[in-house]
Amino acid sequence: MRAMLTGAAIGAVMGGLAVGVSAFAWPEASPADARTETYRQLDLFAEVLARARADYVTDFDEAEAIEAAINGMLGSLDPHSSYLSPEDFEAMQVQTSGEYGGLGIEVTMEEGFVKVVTPMDDTPASRAGLESGDLLTAINGNPIVGLNIDDAVKDMRGPPGTEIIVTVLREGQEAFDVTLKREVIRPDSVDWEVKADDIAYFRISTFNERTTELLEKAIAEASRQIDGRPAGIVLDLRNNGGGLLEQAISVSDKFLSGGEVVSTIGRRPSDIARYNARNGEVFKSIPMVVLINNGSASASEIVAGALQDRSRATILGTTSFGKGSVQTVIPLGADRGAIRLTTSRYYTPSGRSIQATGIEPDLEIVQSRVTEDQLEKIRRYSEADLPHALTNEEGAERRMPHMPDEQPPEDYDGDDYQLDRAIEIIHGGQLTAAGQNPNAG
Template sequence: MIRNATLLLAGTIIGAAATVTLSQMPDLVPGVAHAAVSDTYRQLNLFGDVFERVRSDYVEKPEDSALVEAAVNGMLTSLDPHSSYMNAKEFKDMQVQTRGEFGGLGIEVTMEDGAVKVVSPIDDTPAQKAGIQAGDLIVAIDGDAVQNMNLNQAVEKMRGAVNTPITLQIQRKGVAKPFDVKIVRDVIRIQSVKSRPEGDIGYIRISSFNEQTFDGLKSAIDKLDNEIGRDKIKGYILDLRNNPGGLLDQAVAVGDAFLDKGEIVATRGRHSDQNTRYDARPGDLSDGKPVIVLINGGSASASEIVAGALQDQKRATILGTRSFGKGSVQTIIPLGSNGAIRLTTARYYTPSGRSIQAKGIDPDIQVLQDLPPELKDQVTDTKGEASLKGHLTNEAGGAEGGGSQAYVPPEAKDDKQLQQAIGLLDGKVANSAFPPDPKAVVPN
């Protein structure tokens, strides 16, 4: 779960806090505060001593910037698995992911046998208009052979400024020789929300929470209303399986889309300014129609906020397997030209006051998938947050859990979780957990 922060804001808060602490601290034990500061500086001197010894005596001449980056990242990663340092390039890449748009071609790709394979071109993008097809192999980019690149390098080379040209050499099944395709880059928006009718039921899949997610959800609901008919829709399936999370404000907005009132989530940190409660505003985009949320061991962070809010408010039935269990909030603090740090600053709590940190959300209805023969001997479960070294503990104590089966069949007909959700909304399957009882909502 990511919360954005500016350098100015972070610097102001930190600076003000330091001023208040030092100026208002009563010197009850003379010399104690001074001793603590001196000890801190001694530790910093230790870092300086080690840094200089490595620079002067290491077997090969190290790069100073790489040493500093590694030291800073080591400090942050020692705190918990989700705090880290990002250099300028990594920070820029993170911004692209959360913004949900970039200059590029509009293709989903993977690596196969040393070539970049097109999984699918995205509709209405330069790649699709240029005739790129699913299954095409990209063997060269602007004359540079792809076999000398990893997937990230190839993707980075294909992205670029809007209105700039790029030439891909394509190898296509059934075509004797590779051929060139010239494409002009355009603004590409990452489609984090997809939808389709399942009979009289609206199916909505959210794959991540970026800046475009709520707008995508609203468009999906409008599209389903037109395709099925608003009065004919029996309910909605919100699929959050294998969704790793994203932006806090988008999780709040998605939860709000299905709620008329009540708390969505609360965050609590070390300082009072990190304690925030987010409440739903009047207006349910689904008109109060029944909702079933699908989760599994790959549903984390923002996904768990949405599932937890709709579960606690008895607005939706949660179906699938236990979620990942990431219940912490990270704030992105820019460091000017030096990149940024991702720092865990708070835990989040569902409307009933529970923290799912290292525990996860248990579904109201557990449904396990049938594994195909080729996967029966493979690990298809996630171990969850509790398995990560240095993870934050759950303040409530008790047994930790989180993580579970995360397999989703490629074909809808083989997807037991989806089919059970459809059966419940169609009235062909019955379960005491569906629909939830709104009278059972815990006051908050």
Template sequence: MTFRTGLLFGAAFIAGITAGPELTRLACSGAASLTGAAFAQEASVDKGGADKTGNHAETYKLLTLFGSIFDLVRANYVEPVSDRDLITNSLNGMLSGLDPHSSYMTEKQYADMQVQTTGKFGGLGLEVQGEDGHIRVVSPIDGTPAWRAGVKPGDFIVAIDGHNIDGSPLNEAVEKMRGKPDTKITLTLIREKTPKPIVLTLTREIIHIQVVKSALYDKTGYIRIAQFDEETTDELHKAYDKLVKQAGGKLNGLVIDLRNDPGGLLNQAIDVSSSFIKSGEIVSTRARRPKDSQRWDAKGSDMTDGLPVVVLTNGGSASASEIVSGALQDHRRAILLGTKTFGKGSVQTVMPIPGNGAVRLTTARYYTPSGRSIQGLGIVPDIVVKETREDPGFSIREADLAHIIKNEGGNQTKPPARDDIPAIAAKIPNQPPANWPTFDVTKPTTDFQLQEGLRVVRSMAGVAAPDPVASLPPEQTTAAKNEAPHH
């Protein structure tokens, strides 16, 4: 079986819900009020100067062609197909053909998306993507049945309850994974470097996304942000207050974990950034028409009052995660540690069509405070540290997707030069040693990026920053491994 790498990150589904959590709203106060008439107004005219529909005769011919093919399919397809399905498929093709993140949502899919952004839905807690009939796991959500069962990013789901789904549309596969809470489901997975299919039995449940988790390591705080939904900023502040209380009133530093966070709501990314930055730009967007471009600035407070901060990133950090990472990096408010982010530098607006779902349309590019676009490039951390010594399987970023929008209109290269990188950065290895323990999600001491992040932030705070590698048993040399035992 051959799997293509151009998977649609912007068309992600979660088992139990449709529409990926990287979905953003350009103007959260107004997006929900847009109607079909509103977004159709003046659509034929490019305010940049060009009339895109000047050749009305050609447009008429193309619409006639569409009608002819519609009639041919309806009359001759191997089995009857409804007009609604044909039109829905046409709308999906029209939008997904523009870029990987634009799409049409049916009324049910739109309702499901609205439920998801509240952080609560039913299913397996499994985010998946599809292309050419293959169903690929993007990520299991922390603490859900899929996460507990050991489903991993990059797995391909090939069968559900013993029935092959390869070649099935993504929405059909998602529907099969849905079901009543406490009912069982069996998934058959294909995993890279695993010779045989993996069969897992999971129990469906109502998913309550814990978007923010926290832990205290001595006096150093750790906050994990899983995605950006309507509760993220409030939960971030609650988690920080809890850590301060646990630490006896004062933390020496903070690690923010944005790894494998696919993004979410734009306003939440802005508010999270503003929780650490007192003044200045957080992010700007540039749309097709200059009057639709916007800029958002910090709101005048830093909840930590200047505490040293390290942000963990990897290839799964996308969209809203990249807005936060870029803002904190450009303002020199945090040190980024990990690997390069996904590279999604576009903004999608949700445009409801009353009674007929909604359109999710790419309407702008966003730019970090220094003016750079990260579209297709991602954000390179200040200190590069790999998660493991092995190259990740099925590693896919924005640049690997089909027909992505161009990176243009900003500084396309590097962030502003930094002169505040802590001296300890020169001592941080870019990958774990060969004898580093196998990663176990329940054992933070096995998380190499986290341990090095704690080391850096403690050094920034001027407190003891022990080397996590120093506590490992001596690494055996090749000669010692091959030496025969003495008798």
């Protein structure tokens, strides 16, 4: 079994109903009663399937119908639990290994459409201009409504070099088609560059099996180019949709010396764990800024939360996605696929859950100027708005949209305002060696 921090979403919003009873209360059902009810419901399912087999207007694939029923059950639990057919299970293993054929986008489901969580760097999706929050409504002219997320992803993947047309619905625009050519997606999940002669900049786009290894190489190469210790570090986790739990922990470990990184709590004792960093860190005591936005989810939120709570880095950008749960992929045996099941919640070193709320930056700085009308769109793109999303067990809610603390000047003509500000803050001595703003209360 493998712990995952990214998943697909499907379903409809679940509400709550509380009824107060003062004079009468129903007796609690015994375990035997609960089992009897479960068997009754399974009999009901078998009867419905038999009726459909006998009376439906045409023949249908019963295996596909049962698979859809399983997916519907799991999808009703939360946005990230689902069934993986043997083919989907194999594809998932290929993806987490760091190589597969497709478009290069992290996606979820919303209102029956595929929603782009983030386009990966230097892939057909990013080069075609797909953006976080775009809705894909059709693939090669075939409507997506009615597909589950795994089927939609399967349709988007294919042999490298083949073309695919996706229909995109973007807020404020008419639907339009985009033609993309599939490629072997072998994302170098870590990119690096020396900025302003002395700033070590590391960009992590996803957390797959190669991420920590690639980060170690990037750190070594950046050190050689700078010929020593940098003046500061920028870790860019913007539009990083997540990935493997163990990779989030090992990446955090690079910038911490001992102490907690994250803890997880589930129903089983095996799902309760506390993960600590080892002694020793790279670039110790050098000021550090972590960049996040609302496309930063799961594993990237673990890293940002750990470095924020441990006062190792200043978090700059906008509030992250808010996915505070862990999925375990559980194989079901030969030729039966697997299930991706939410098995625990995770907590930052201070014990806080960011489920449905996200990581709030220490310095709220947006990438481009926003108007009051655009704030609602920003709010809607979060875990809290996914169908069947888990609530925050601490009762916390995502902060409502408001005008950001800082926007780019109207005459700004650079390419990356958040990164430019991170470099300015480091060079301006506005961060202590631990990475925090010394003037903050």
